[in-house]
Amino acid sequence: MANVEYSKALCSRLLEAANPPALKIRHRIVRYEEGDELRIDLKGVHPAVTGTGALVIDKFLGGGFAGQVYRCRLNELSLSEGSSIDGLESGKLYAVKIIIPPSAFAHWFRNTIYWLAFQGPFSSQVNYGACRSGLILQKLVRRAAKTTFGRETAIKDAYASFWDANLNAYGEITEWIEGRMWHLEADSELKGRTDWKTIDLSQTASPEYIAKRRFMADMVELMHSMGAPEFARQYEWWTMKSQPNSMKRTDLPNCEGPGDGLCAIDFRAGLALLPWLPMSPGDIKLIFDGLFKRKTLVQFDRCDTEKMKAFFAEHAEVFADMQPAIDEFFAQDRAYRRSLPDITHHGLRVLFDRELQKDIRGGLVEGYLAADLIDEAFAEKLNRGGLRFSMFHLLGILPILGKMTRHRWGNTAYRRHVFGILTNTPYRRTALSAYAADKLIAWLRAGRVDERHTEFLAARPWIFLAERLTLGLLPIVLHRVVLRPARIGQRIRDGYRFLKSFITSADFREGWFLNEIALGEQEGMLTEEERTLLEGVVKDPFIVKYLKCLGVHFATVPITQIVSVIGGAIWAGWLLAKGHSWGEALGAFGLTVAVFQVTPISPGSVCRGVFVVYLMIKERNLRDYIIAAPVSFLKYVGYLAFPLQMTTTYPHLARFMASRWATNMVHVIPVFGEKGALFEHWVFDTFFNRPQKFAIWAAPRMRWMLDGWMIFGLALTGLAFYLWPLKLMEMKPMVNITLATIVLFALPRLLFYPLMRRKKHISS
Numbered sequence: 001m002a003n004v005e006y007s008k009a010l011c012s013r014l015l016e017a018a019n020p021p022a023l024k025i026r027h028r029i030v031r032y033e034e035g036d037e038l039r040i041d042l043k044g045v046h047p048a049v050t051g052t053g054a055l056v057i058d059k060f061l062g063g064g065f066a067g068q069v070y071r072c073r074l075n076e077l078s079l080s081e082g083s084s085i086d087g088l089e090s091g092k093l094y095a096v097k098i099i100i101p102p103s104a105f106a107h108w109f110r111n112t113i114y115w116l117a118f119q120g121p122f123s124s125q126v127n128y129g130a131c132r133s134g135l136i137l138q139k140l141v142r143r144a145a146k147t148t149f150g151r152e153t154a155i156k157d158a159y160a161s162f163w164d165a166n167l168n169a170y171g172e173i174t175e176w177i178e179g180r181m182w183h184l185e186a187d188s189e190l191k192g193r194t195d196w197k198t199i200d201l202s203q204t205a206s207p208e209y210i211a212k213r214r215f216m217a218d219m220v221e222l223m224h225s226m227g228a229p230e231f232a233r234q235y236e237w238w239t240m241k242s243q244p245n246s247m248k249r250t251d252l253p254n255c256e257g258p259g260d261g262l263c264a265i266d267f268r269a270g271l272a273l274l275p276w277l278p279m280s281p282g283d284i285k286l287i288f289d290g291l292f293k294r295k296t297l298v299q300f301d302r303c304d305t306e307k308m309k310a311f312f313a314e315h316a317e318v319f320a321d322m323q324p325a326i327d328e329f330f331a332q333d334r335a336y337r338r339s340l341p342d343i344t345h346h347g348l349r350v351l352f353d354r355e356l357q358k359d360i361r362g363g364l365v366e367g368y369l370a371a372d373l374i375d376e377a378f379a380e381k382l383n384r385g386g387l388r389f390s391m392f393h394l395l396g397i398l399p400i401l402g403k404m405t406r407h408r409w410g411n412t413a414y415r416r417h418v419f420g421i422l423t424n425t426p427y428r429r430t431a432l433s434a435y436a437a438d439k440l441i442a443w444l445r446a447g448r449v450d451e452r453h454t455e456f457l458a459a460r461p462w463i464f465l466a467e468r469l470t471l472g473l474l475p476i477v478l479h480r481v482v483l484r485p486a487r488i489g490q491r492i493r494d495g496y497r498f499l500k501s502f503i504t505s506a507d508f509r510e511g512w513f514l515n516e517i518a519l520g521e522q523e524g525m526l527t528e529e530e531r532t533l534l535e536g537v538v539k540d541p542f543i544v545k546y547l548k549c550l551g552v553h554f555a556t557v558p559i560t561q562i563v564s565v566i567g568g569a570i571w572a573g574w575l576l577a578k579g580h581s582w583g584e585a586l587g588a589f590g591l592t593v594a595v596f597q598v599t600p601i602s603p604g605s606v607c608r609g610v611f612v613v614y615l616m617i618k619e620r621n622l623r624d625y626i627i628a629a630p631v632s633f634l635k636y637v638g639y640l641a642f643p644l645q646m647t648t649t650y651p652h653l654a655r656f657m658a659s660r661w662a663t664n665m666v667h668v669i670p671v672f673g674e675k676g677a678l679f680e681h682w683v684f685d686t687f688f689n690r691p692q693k694f695a696i697w698a699a700p701r702m703r704w705m706l707d708g709w710m711i712f713g714l715a716l717t718g719l720a721f722y723l724w725p726l727k728l729m730e731m732k733p734m735v736n737i738t739l740a741t742i743v744l745f746a747l748p749r750l751l752f753y754p755l756m757r758r759k760k761h762i763s764s
Contacts, residue, residue, distance in 0.1 A: 006444045007451050008033045014444070014458060017437035022430050024417035027438040028372075029166055031068050031102040032057045037075070038096075040162040042173065043132075044085040045139045046325040051079035053162075055096060055173075065110040065270025067099040067125075067169070071176060088159040093176040095156075097268065099125040100169035104442075110270060115396070117272035117298040119341035120360075121367025124170065124268060129336035131161050131170035134301065136329040137228065138174070138267040139322075144311070146318055148222045153252060154215075156265045168370045177265055178251035180524025181244060181676030182208045184659040184684040186651055188693040201258055208248070209681065211259035213237055216246055219264055227307030229289075230299045233273065234266055237678070238282030244676040273299040280672075297344040302337070305330060339363025361385055364393060373403070374410030382410075429461075436461035439468065448476045453483060495558075503551040510538050513547060516660070525659050530652040542624065542649060546642045549628075552611050553638065559604035560596055560635070568592035602635045609633030612641065631691065643688070658688040706749040713745020 011033055018027040032038070038055040054076035061069040077090045088094075099122075101107045114122045123130035135158050142155035157175035164171050187193075187205035196214065201207040216235045223232035234245050245266040248255065255261030271279065275297055278284050290296040294304075312319050312326055319326065338359035341350055349356055365382050368374045374382065382389045392410065395402040407414050420427035437458055443449045449457070457464040471479050481487060501508040517534050520526040526534070537543055568589035575585045596602060609632040616625035628641040643657040662684040666673045673679060720737055 006447070008035065010451055010454060011441055011444065014437045014441045014454075017458065018434045018441070020430055020434055022427065023434050024413045024420060025372075025411075027434060028168065030104070030442070031060065031063070031167075032070065034059060038072070038164065038166075040164070040171075042160040042162040044079075044088070044160050045135050045158045046322060047083065047085065048324065048328060049079050049083040049085060051077065051083075053077045053160075055094075058093065061095075063102040063106070065101060065106050066266075066268040067097045067171075067270075068102045070096045070098075072096045072173075074173075085159055087157055087175065088173070094159070095174045095176045096171060097174070098164050098167055098169050098171040099131070099268065100167050113274065113277070114272050114300075117274055117300060117342075117344075119343060120339070120364055121371065123336055123340065123363070123367075126169070126367045126370040127336055127339050127363055128170070129332040129334075129339065131172070133329055133333040133336050134268060135161050135172050136325050136332070137231070137303070139325060140319070140329065141222070141226065141228075141231075141264075141267070143319060143322060144222060144226055144315070147315055148218055153249070153261075154263055156263060158267075168372070177247055177249060177263055179247040179249040179261070179263065181247060182212055182681075183525065184655060184662060184681060184688075185209060186655045186658075186692065187685075187689050188696055190685060190689055190693065207258035211257075212243065212246060212248075212262060215259065215262040216242065219246070226311050227304035227309075228301075229294065229304070230273075230296075230302050231267065231269070233283075233286055233299065234269060235264065236282045236286065238285070239280040240282065240672055240678045241280060241674060242282075243678050243681075244674055269301050302345075303333065305333070335359070339366070357385070361389060368392075368406075368410065372411060372414075373406045375412055377412065378410040432461040432465065433458075436464040440464065443472075446476055448472075448479050449483070499551070499554055502554060503548075506544070509544075509547040509551070513538055513543070517656075520656050520660065525656050526652065530656075534650070534653055534656075537650070542646075543653075545624070546646065549612065549615070549642055553608055553641075556604040556608040556611075559607055560602040561604075563603040564593045564596035567596070600635055601633055605633055605635045605638050608638050608641075655688075658684060662687065710745050710749040713741050716745075717741040 015027075015029060034057050036057045038057070040053055040055065041050070042053050043050050053074055055072040056075050057070050058073050059071040061071060063069060072094055074088070074090055074092055074094055077088065079085065101110060111122050114120075121127075124134055138155065138158040142152050142157060145152055145154040148154075156177055158172065159175070160173045162171050162173070163169075185206045185208060187209075189205065192199055192204045193206055193210060196210045197217075199210065201211060204210060216237055219235040220232045223229065223235070233239065233242075235242055237243075246262055246264050249261035249263050252261055273279075273283055273286060273290070275287050275291065278287055286299065290299050296302070309330075337345070338356060340363055341360055343350065346356065350360065361383060365374070365379050368382070369376070369379055382392060392406060395406050398405075408418060417431065421431050422428075440449070440454050440458055444451070444454050457467065471482055474482070502512065514535060517526065517531050521528060521531040568591075571592055572585035572589040575588055576582070609629070612625060612629050612632040615621075616629055631641040632638045643654045643661070646654040646657075663675060663680055666680045666683045667675060669679065717737060721734070
């Protein structure tokens, strides 16, 4: 979901316009806005008491395949007389998940994968048994955590379930956890992580990394011992996307240690695991385990009930007061499993077991109702079974035509809606206006259009329809640029003003620096003590120098793009002048721009590196530039030059700046780029920890390395001259080879090394 500012009031007006009284159908919302109120009928997890409540959306936290998540305040709570739910009380903040993705693509992809696995709708969204059993299991795992971790707080608490009639999906109210994912730790001895099972945390610079890996391994072992091996996938380390499913709590006392306060927070799987569709490296092992150890073709959330019963019996004293929840879990889990065709588990029983067929029909009809494919009257007909039900279900195999046909067959309101569009001009206008308003909500939230253009299109639905079928097919950025070309000029002006202020104003640089530090504390990258320490050294000469160099780094960012465009244009123009086609010219232009993007050293990075070397020579200062100088010449990682240089002087600041760079880079990657996932740590290690390790290793060996490099270059040049005999007509290539040898192989040893070895000049 795009992080853009938009008008909540305009969204509300569009939603109202999307559902005029004359419209035969209802355009449902896809998610809530901050400040919206949800009035719900809820049922507690343990005890399973019923009541009503009012949740006010405090913040939309995002959404994935499993659903959309909010931080909500419980404003009202009314339970049946004399009853209560421990932990659930009016006025407190809670995490609320509604089991339907806010993204249309995520919704479609999740449901498609699930249908291939179980031949039915996504059960946790539409099936009462699936919703209840999953939530109760979380409560049972929380209690079971006493046996492994010695504390229930290792598992997020679960309080209640509810049905959301606006989104047509079940939801759950769980504990709100204050915490963070992990610190990206500066560690020059990464090999210690390979001994993560046994190493003493006080003997490693990556204690949080190792503590989290141990915690997640213990979670996997706990889930297997409980008979819930498919839930364990949520905490398997090598899925590479499971790390955000556990957090380090900061809302409890005594959480200072690296392993203290770790908490498992996610017990809702989003995607079924198909044997032919692994979605991470770790899934390959899980697929083979399922096929050969548990004889399971597809995996999602199935439990081994016999093993689970044995676990509860073995730890009877731990679960002594939870027998009602255990009984409900097994009853609801059985109802959930029997609501799906699931031919990989039911096998041929679906052909002759009448009771199973009845349960499956009930589950499928429940899903059709939630998807608005049918109305209540048609649901009664389908529940009777027969040819009508079989044909309706089989239509779902057809990707687009099947849904269109089922909509018109099973939903009277939708049929009347389509008939009105085809035969009634005023209704057609009403329907088109409502359709435009509904789609514009998503455009506005995504930043595809601004408020002014949104209101323009909402008042002119035919223009919206034309734009949707043309510009609406473009990526969001291109759509915005085409609508407002002046936006490019504005972005350039804003960038120039920022750069000018950053380079010329010390106060502006300090303000930017302090703001970055404050954001770092908010995002959990810095502790309060670290933030205070860094705020106190903002005027340190080394920090001032770092900020000035950072300004130069910012200034060099567009150089490569400008040079690539100019170079591509020159090549394209030359080809056109030689009589080549426009297609060849455009291809040359595109190739030139692409090559500049992938080269490790570019015009911009060369400018940056030259500037850093200039400072090093001007100040005759090795110590403050020895790492920054070579790293600055690299294209994408040059931003890390000074964070790496600051490791020994200001390790907290070095770690923080490198962390910000790593997370900003990796978050553009779908799924695996999620904040807190393993790939984020790999990027940080690759561009911070490993270069730091190499620098430590190379420092005492620098002279011998440069000697060897120079000798290698001279030998390579001698070999070239030997294989390429000198002739007068070949003087030009010989000169080029000689110059290249001097610059690449000789100068680092003869010029830069003596300069770097000079002692720092101290003025009197």
